[in-house]
Amino acid sequence: MSDLSNFNNFTMLKMFNLNEKNIQDFKVYDVPIHDDENKVIRNVLNIDVKLVDLKPECSHCDSDDVVIKDYVHKKLKHSTLKNKECIIHYHARRYRCKFCHKTFYEHNPFSLSSMRYTMNTVYNVLGDLKEETETFASTAKRHNLSVNTVIKIFDDYVGISRKSLTDVICIDEVYAFKSKNSSYVCVLLDYHSQEIIDLLPSRHIGKLATYFRSIPKEERNKVKLVSIDMWHSYRTITQEFLPNAVCAVDKFHVLQDFTRRLTQIRIRVMNQFKPINDKPLNELTQEEYRLRYRRDINYYLLKKFNWLLFKTEEIFNDPNHPRRYNHKLKGRYNYYELKEMILNISPTLLEAYNMQHYLKLFYQSDYEKAKSDINPLIEKFKNSNLPEMN
Incomplete structure (x- = not known):
């Protein structure tokens, strides 16, 4: 027990309200942490501890006929030493009952089961978080913990009373x-x-x-x-x-769901124009070449410029907006013209796009107009030929 006597006047015992007679083995040592260049950046205090065998009764059947089965190494973060990272290596004794054949652990004075940090750490973290100026990040840094660990401690141990429901x-x-x-x-x-x-x-x-x-x-x-x-x-x-x-x-989730449905329709239409390269170009007739080129262009527009279907800003609806050259299309086009080309690909896509227009017009209505517009809008969706819109 000489190591124990030299450890700051039984600091370890005071931390956990233990008596010297409860400690069987005890060792304190520093472990250096190195950076990528193998330089020591800090030392982590490590404490190895094993408790005295108190020969407890079986926690399942109260029998006193128990034997030591094995020891389980529990690595616990401990933050009592401020600004000094500390890890406790607790060698937890596990017993086996000869009567009921079940196993159980000795009393653990350091932490609750499944915890990877000591209860002292919990108390210290919660104590710091009482201060209004404290954040999860600052508390984590002070106690050498991850931010997620501090958040988990807060969620597990802090209960906030609910407010009353409103109208x-x-x-x-x-x-x-x-x-x-x-x-x-x-x-x-x-x-x-x-x-x-x-x-x-x-x-x-x-x-x-x-x-x-x-x-x-x-x-x-x-x-x-x-x-x-x-x-x-x-x-x-x-x-x-x-x-x-x-x-x-709410409006956000309605529009979000509609966007998902319109995207499904766009993909369904686009897949009808997937490139088919079953014959070399030099073996195609003029009509076959024209059809393949049209499929290729339609697929390109639906794949490359599908985002135009969801844009309502003036720049995307102005036919006089400056044009830019497109190498694939071999011509100069603006956003308005590209969107018109997309909508002309399929009546199905055009109908879905128009449904989006009706929906957005509804959300521009005032309260009184919305009351009269809601039922006709619902009927439009119910009567649509598109299964995604029903």
Whole structure:
């Protein structure tokens, strides 16, 4: 125990509220970290520790007939030493019960199971994040942790109470980086103030139902309008738990979905003109050469200039805009002329483009005009010959 005695008056024991008699093996040493040129850039304090065998009872059946099965190396980040990176190598003793034959670990005073950092690190990180001037990045740097680790500690241990539902709310999601619950985090937003009401760890319908069921019915009945994207669960949840609310898909997601559908149609049309080089050029008749050239040009326009279908700025709709020479087309054209050439390729594509025009005109309407225009617009889409538009 000489190493232990020399380690700053039992600093290690004070860190974890341990007695010297609890320590079987203990070693402290620095490990140099080198850069690409093999120069030492910093030293990392390493602590090897093994606890005394306390011969515990089986955690499954309470039998005292247990034996040591093996030791598992647990590498834990420890941030109690500010501005000094520290790693604890804890050799955790694992037991096997002779009665029930199950295994279990000895009591771990350093961390909870599956954690890669000590509980002291958690306390220190959360203590720093109480300060308004602190950021995840600054806290991570101080404690020699990654930003993602600090964010995970915050998410795991900080619970923020939700705000009350308002008469108009928005439900959306953001991608959840490395979340264990879901690929997306559900966001509830107050439409009027644009403040977050609450963040939910998952957008799955079962989780959402449990959440809204926990909100008093009187509060839920006050909601009059819910703005959502096109995730089907949000509509179902609104109908079941917000009975007085109208469900509306916001403009951004409607246009986003339409863009996806128009793109599907454009690709379907474009694939009809994929180049077919079944015969050498010198073996083609004049008519075959003309047809192959037309297919090639149509495919080129739909592939190269498809983005023109989604542009509404004046420069793209001005027939008098300056022209530029195109080597493939062997002529001078402006954006307006190129778009007209694309629309003349297929009546299917032209119809889809016109549907986009009707949709964007609707979103330019004022409130009163929109009320009279919405049903005719819906009928246009229902009666379209294009399956992507129905």
